[in-house]
Amino acid sequence: MKRRTFVSAASAAALAGLAGCGAPTGDDGNGGNGGEGDGATTEEAEDGETTEEEDGETTEGTETTTEDTETTAGEDGDGGGVEVAMITEGSEYYFDPIGLAVEPGTTVTFVNESGAHSSTAYAEGNGGAEVTRIPEDAEPWDSETISEEGATFEHTFEVEGTYDYFCIPHKTLGMVGRIVVGEPGGPGEEGMPPDGEVPDSDTIVEEGSVSYEDFSG
Incomplete structure (x- = not known):
């Protein structure tokens, strides 16, 4: 009886240990990886937004420079100035x-x-x-x-x-x-x-x- 109780206790402890190990793994998989996945998605979204804004600014700058160049070229071509x-x-x-x-x-x-x-x-x-x-x-x-x-x-x-x-x-x-x-x-x-x-x-x-x-x- 005592042996059987001991075995049951050990088994219970083992199961508890397995459950304990499974819980962190589940947290890491769901919470950790999920968090990382959300974080990565957020960062990518932020990076994407930042890139779009920077690209937009760069494009606008390029367009302005092109217009200036065209104006100058037009004046030179017409012999102005x-x-x-x-x-x-x-x-x-x-x-x-x-x-x-x-x-x-x-x-x-x-x-x-x-x-x-x-x-x-x-x-x-x-x-x-x-x-x-x-x-x-x-x-x-x-x-x-x-x-x-x-x-x-x-x-x-x-x-x-x-x-x-x-x-x-x-x-x-x-x-x-x-x-x-x-x-x-x-x-x-x-x-x-x-x-x-x-x-x-x-x-x-x-x-x-x-x-x-x-x-x-």
Whole structure:
């Protein structure tokens, strides 16, 4: 009787032990693994959300950069952003740069920085010009006199060749300039303008632009 009781007790203890071992395993399998599974799922979801947000931000940044690049390329392609200043400085009146090289299709903006000036092509009868010094098929331009500081005038150069131009109020004081479009050529290559001096066309093409200070100095 005592032996049988002992065996039963031992068996009970063994069963209890097995039950005890099974419980942690069940917790680990259900609670632990389930927790890890939930945690992993949550982390993945969070990572997924974070990745989507970061990717979204990156994509937006890329789109913005692309738009900026396209805008810049468009301006360069159209020849935009090229300026010539019209300046009064003491007793000096000048265009700066005095010599400029551009490609056909470029729009040049003349900016009145100080004083009162015009940008007028040397084409006979245009703004009082007595000679023609632009390519034969080119369209002459005349901004007329601009006195407002910061005011601008634009002209697009389509035909290749050499263009000489002047300021109406200061033509007799030597305020002249030259623009070479593509390659030098045309009547502008026949000596210098009658009212002043400009850089030679080869130098302008080689350097891209010649400032008034470098030329006059």
